[in-house]
Amino acid sequence: MNSFVLKKAHKILDRAKFVKLSRFGRKFQDPYFIVLFMPGESECSRLGITASKRVGNAVIRNRVKRLVREWFRVNKSTICGCWDVIVIAKKTASGLTSHQVFMSLGKLFDKLGGLQD
Numbered sequence: 001m002n003s004f005v006l007k008k009a010h011k012i013l014d015r016a017k018f019v020k021l022s023r024f025g026r027k028f029q030d031p032y033f034i035v036l037f038m039p040g041e042s043e044c045s046r047l048g049i050t051a052s053k054r055v056g057n058a059v060i061r062n063r064v065k066r067l068v069r070e071w072f073r074v075n076k077s078t079i080c081g082c083w084d085v086i087v088i089a090k091k092t093a094s095g096l097t098s099h100q101v102f103m104s105l106g107k108l109f110d111k112l113g114g115l116q117d
Contacts, residue, residue, distance in 0.1 A: 036088070044082060055089050
């Protein structure tokens with residue numbers, strides 16, 4: 001049960017880390033999300049989420065971020081390796097259902113799982 005908790009150690013909260021990932025990280029994308037990643041510096045994979053005002057109003061942005069966090073919370077144990085990951089929501093992500101968000105993120109993170117540290 002405890003493995004499904006999303007602790008503070010699993011989140012990227014520092015702006016400097018966001019900037020570093022955006023400058024030096026590798027990228028995957030689909031029509032809804034951009035995923036930036038690089039090998040992590042901690043012992044577990046960490047997640048950062050960005051949703052600009054282009055995505056929609058605060059309610060829509062928070063919903064998209066909540067769905068991304070939920071996908072990561074449930075699937076963090078299946079991610080191979082230790083990665084620092086930023087998920088950037090595109091404007092098209094605002095109209096997605098939760099199932100569509102989970103399918104999109106699943107495909108993007110499957111690509112990440114095929115990489116070696």
